[in-house]
Amino acid sequence: MSERHINIKLKVWRQKNKSDKxxxxxxxxxxxSTDMSFLEMMDTLNEKLTKEDKxxxxxxxxxxxxxxxxxxxxxxxxxxxxxxxxxxxxxxxRTFNDxxxxxxxPWRSAAFPVLKDLIVxxxxxxxxxxxxxxxxxxxxxxxxxxxxxxxxxxxxEAFLAAQCIGCGACVAACKNSSAMLFTAAxxxxxxxxxxxQAERYRRVEAMVAQMDKxxxxxxxxxxxxxxxxxxxxxxxxxxxxxRDYLGxxxxxxxx
Amino acid sequence: MSWISTTLTSSLGKKLIVGITGLFLCSFLVVHCxxxxxxxxxxxGEAFNIGAYFMATNPVIKIMEYVLxxxxxxxxxxxxxxxxxxxxxxxxxxxxENGNANSKWYSRSMAILGTLILIFLILHLKHFWWSxxxxxxxxxxxxxxxxxxxxxxxPIIVVIYVLAQISLAYHLLHGFSSAFQTLGFNHIKYNGxxxxxxxxxxxxxxxxxxxxxxxxxxxxxx
Numbered sequence: 001m002s003e004r005h006i007n008i009k010l011k012v013w014r015q016k017n018k019s020d021k022x023x024x025x026x027x028x029x030x031x032x033s034t035d036m037s038f039l040e041m042m043d044t045l046n047e048k049l050t051k052e053d054k055x056x057x058x059x060x061x062x063x064x065x066x067x068x069x070x071x072x073x074x075x076x077x078x079x080x081x082x083x084x085x086x087x088x089x090x091x092x093x094r095t096f097n098d099x100x101x102x103x104x105x106p107w108r109s110a111a112f113p114v115l116k117d118l119i120v121x122x123x124x125x126x127x128x129x130x131x132x133x134x135x136x137x138x139x140x141x142x143x144x145x146x147x148x149x150x151x152x153x154x155x156x157e158a159f160l161a162a163q164c165i166g167c168g169a170c171v172a173a174c175k176n177s178s179a180m181l182f183t184a185a186x187x188x189x190x191x192x193x194x195x196x197q198a199e200r201y202r203r204v205e206a207m208v209a210q211m212d213k214x215x216x217x218x219x220x221x222x223x224x225x226x227x228x229x230x231x232x233x234x235x236x237x238x239x240x241x242x243r244d245y246l247g248x249x250x251x252x253x254x255x
Numbered sequence: 256m257s258w259i260s261t262t263l264t265s266s267l268g269k270k271l272i273v274g275i276t277g278l279f280l281c282s283f284l285v286v287h288c289x290x291x292x293x294x295x296x297x298x299x300g301e302a303f304n305i306g307a308y309f310m311a312t313n314p315v316i317k318i319m320e321y322v323l324x325x326x327x328x329x330x331x332x333x334x335x336x337x338x339x340x341x342x343x344x345x346x347x348x349x350x351x352e353n354g355n356a357n358s359k360w361y362s363r364s365m366a367i368l369g370t371l372i373l374i375f376l377i378l379h380l381k382h383f384w385w386s387x388x389x390x391x392x393x394x395x396x397x398x399x400x401x402x403x404x405x406x407x408x409x410p411i412i413v414v415i416y417v418l419a420q421i422s423l424a425y426h427l428l429h430g431f432s433s434a435f436q437t438l439g440f441n442h443i444k445y446n447g448x449x450x451x452x453x454x455x456x457x458x459x460x461x462x463x464x465x466x467x468x469x470x471x472x473x474x475x476x477x
Contacts, residue, residue: 011350024350077353103351110344175354175363176341178266208267217344218266218337220365221433227357239441242267246439249262 004034006098010045012057013105015114022114024103034094038081039064039071041093042104058117064089066230069165072172073118074105079169079228087167087230107168109177111214124214125166125182131210132203133186135195148194158192161185163231170225170233176217181225183211184241185233191244201248208245269337274437276330277430281456283323288460291467297476300400307399311387331373338366361425362433368426375419382406407471420465427457 007030015022029048032041039061046056062070071088075081081091096102104118112120162185170181187204190196196203219238226235262268290310293303310316354363361368386392386402407413431453435441440449470476 013350074349077349077351078356082353082356105349105351108345108347108349110346114347173357175345175358177344178341180266208265212266215344216266217341218270219437220341220362221429221436222358222362224354224357224363235436236441239436239439242271242437243439245265245267246262246271249258249268255258 004094004098005031006034006093006096006100008032008041008093008096008099009101011101011103012045012118013114014055014057014117015106016116018113018115032093034092034096036093037064037089038073038075038091038093039089058115058119060119061089066090067165069167072107072120072122072167072169074107074172076103079107079172080167080230084227085230085232087165090230107172109168109171109216111177111179111216112168112171120168122166122168124216125168125179127214128179128183128207128210129166129186132199132206133190135190136199139195150193154192158189161188161192161233161237164189164229164233165231167230169228169230171216173224173228174217174219175222175224176220178219178225179211179214179216180219180238180241181229181233181235183207184235184237187241187244188237191240200244201252202254204241204244205248205252205254208241269333270437272329272333273337274434276326276333277434279326280323280330281427281431281434283326284460288463292463294400294403294467294476295470299477300398300403303400304398331369334366334369359429362429365426365429368422371422372419372426375415375422378415379419382412403467404471404477407468410472413468413472416468417465420461423464424457424461427460428454431456 007028010027010029011024012027013022014025027045027049029041029045032044036044039059042057042059049056060070060072062068064071066087066089069087071080073080073088075088075091080086080088081095083091083095106112106114106118107120107122109120111124112122115121164182164185166182168182171177171179174180187207190203191200221235221238223235226233263272290306291303293306294300296302354360383399383402383406387399391397392399392402407416432449435449
């Protein structure tokens with residue numbers, strides 16, 4: 001696809017700090033290359049704002065190759081924009097047309113308070129992970145191949161769950177701001193492997209308890225999380241978490 | 256808190272209550288629809304009246320009626336509480352939302368669809384349940400079928416009943432398969448079956464229910 005240059009209008013959420021009320025601001029950008037990524041377009045906007053002696057738009061970003069989970073924009077009513085299976089940094093301006101108005105908002109959730117402009121505090125995810133998303137023993141050096149047999153399909157399934165980059169698009173997309181897909185992915189990746197079995201039940205109990213404590217909503221099974229997930233993580237992991245949680249609650253020694 | 260209350264008050268436990276009560280209410284719909292469909296025999300309501308009499312007098316059914324009300328109340332109260340909590344999880348909404356890009360409108364509207372069904376249910380209980388428990392039927396010697404013919408004379412009632420069944424159809428279209436997901440039933444061997452049974456269930460029952468007031472209103476069944 002050959003490069004074009006388009007003129008766009010942006011409606012961007014601006015909020016000075018956590019306690020500021022915030023509002024939508026309109027900006028016009030002309031001659032935007034369609035080869036630019038969405039974040040490069042935002043950089044261009046920020047250069048323009050800086051030259052005009054205005055505050056640039058604060059937004060999270062890091063690797064810019066779709067693997068770190070830092071970028072987090074809610075674009076035209078969808079987390080990471082309209083493309084399936086990509087993060088905002090992998091969304092390119094060729095997806096948009098000349099004259100388009102693009103609405104850019106932060107993730108919205110009580111558990112993800114806005115810190116500034118488009119940056120939200122996603123440490124709630126870290127705390128869920130800290131509650132049990134790990135294996136407590138020292139695993140030591142890499143074991144011999146096949147020392148611990150793992151069926152291929154389990155390894156694949158665990159790997160699909162482990163692809164979660166913790167970006168929070170699931171929470172942003174869910175009408176209930178539920179963190180089930182994230183938590184389920186983290187529970188699943190260990191539940192499917194032999195190394196995760198020893199703490200399987202303790203893990204799911206602790207992680208769900210922390211998820212609830214953070215103020216995320218419950219699951220309505222709309223499937224929006226999975227549809228918007230840049231790593232296309234399946235809601236079958238949520239069913240696994242539900243099974244494990246009920247199994248854990250009804251059989252674990254924690255009264 | 257004991258482990259039971261911890262479980263049932265967690266986000267997963269609350270959903271479990273919604274799922275189990277939802278499937279229980281589905282089983283009630285099958286019985287209700289089965290007995291009511293006896294009117295389609297067009298035998299002047301004879302078979303239907305026998306069925307209605309059995310349902311009103313059998314002791315097991317009488318006990319199940321209480322269980323049904325408990326299940327219904329649990330389903331309503333729990334979903335209302337969940338809806339309020341879920342609302343609280345996003346205090347500031349989006350300026351622009353494109354929900355249709357990632358989910359079905361009826362999946363996102365379960366609370367509204369449920370509320371419409373609840374409003375209908377109050378009217379429906381007034382029509383057919385209250386006449387039984389208040390002793391109106393016993394007093395007048397009227398049969399349940401005669402009661403049906405009388406109530407469905409009014410076109411507005413027929414319209415309300417049909418609209419309610421459309422709400423029920425969409426509520427079931429999401430709810431049936433969703434309940435299995437909540438219970439953890441998600442397996443490559445059964446997902447297709449759950450999905451297709453759910454679609455058939457949410458079409459057949461509401462269509463049969465909606466047909467009842469229509470055929471009576473137009474005098475096809477009398």
